[in-house]
Amino acid sequence: MTDAPNHFSYLAANWASVRSRVDAACHAAGRDPDEVSILPVSKTFGPDVVRVAMALGLHRFGENKVQEIRSKSEALAGERIDWVVIGHLQTNKAKDVARLASEVQSLDRLELADALQRRLDIEDRVIDVLIEVKTSPEDSKHGLPPEQLPAILDALRPYDRLQVRGLMTMAVQSDDPAAVRACFRQLRELRDAAKVQGHDLPRLSMGMSGDFPLAIAEGATEIRVGTAIFGVR
Ligand SMILES: *Cc1c(COP(=O)(O)O)cnc(C)c1O
Numbered sequence: 001m002t003d004a005p006n007h008f009s010y011l012a013a014n015w016a017s018v019r020s021r022v023d024a025a026c027h028a029a030g031r032d033p034d035e036v037s038i039l040p041v042s043k044t045f046g047p048d049v050v051r052v053a054m055a056l057g058l059h060r061f062g063e064n065k066v067q068e069i070r071s072k073s074e075a076l077a078g079e080r081i082d083w084v085v086i087g088h089l090q091t092n093k094a095k096d097v098a099r100l101a102s103e104v105q106s107l108d109r110l111e112l113a114d115a116l117q118r119r120l121d122i123e124d125r126v127i128d129v130l131i132e133v134k135t136s137p138e139d140s141k142h143g144l145p146p147e148q149l150p151a152i153l154d155a156l157r158p159y160d161r162l163q164v165r166g167l168m169t170m171a172v173q174s175d176d177p178a179a180v181r182a183c184f185r186q187l188r189e190l191r192d193a194a195k196v197q198g199h200d201l202p203r204l205s206m207g208m209s210g211d212f213p214l215a216i217a218e219g220a221t222e223i224r225v226g227t228a229i230f231g232v233r
Contacts, residue, residue: 025216041226047075062086066093088142105130105168120161135183136172166203184218
């Protein structure tokens with residue numbers, strides 16, 4: 001795992017800077033900063049760095065590999081940490097997710113919901129989920145095709161171990177802010193359409209270190225920030 005500067009003051013300064021940029025983006029968009037939370041993404045950084053972040057008062061961390069959640073939660077056993085899965089999830093990882101994660105933001109197919117429901121039943125746990133929607137054309141991006149969202153929302157109703165709270169997306173990687181913003185706007189519009197269909201999805205997880213002001217302008221309730229807090233991976 002990356003050997004990053006892990007001094008308290010380094011993370012504290014980064015955290016304060018992200019926080020103030022979020023406040024500025026909210027102000028520019030006429031939004032209340034309390035409406036936007038920041039999910040620190042600790043992927044590739046080891047348990048020591050997570051410990052420093054905890055000293056800043058952070059206790060919820062995004063990870064894209066279940067294996068990393070497993071090793072860090074072992075190293076940090078006894079700490080109260082909520083691990084949030086944000087990366088593409090193979091069905092055969094459902095067991096560890098059911099045991100260790102508080103939330104999955106990358107639910108993108110019913111087969112995965114089946115596996116999670118079954119394993120969560122065994123663990124007698126309930127987790128929050130966001131449905132990841134593919135809003136960009138890149139092959140490297142995962143997520144449900146937008147046109148399949150209405151059907152999966154209906155199909156997920158009986159899954160009592162999964163509380164569907166909202167939607168997640170990654171925008172296209174582009175120098176054109178309009179193209180990036182269009183991805184975020186699409187997610188918000190899908191949320192609004194779902195509401196008409198009877199599905200209340202209050203959370204929109206969108207925006208990362210490089211594009212979060214645009215996501216906030218389009219209604220993000222949560223941004224996932226790695227590099228701008230922890231440094232370059
Ligand atoms: C890594 C990652 C992030 C954070 O990316 P940064 O550019 O480092 O802020 C956000 N979301 C997902 C799904 C990621 O995998």
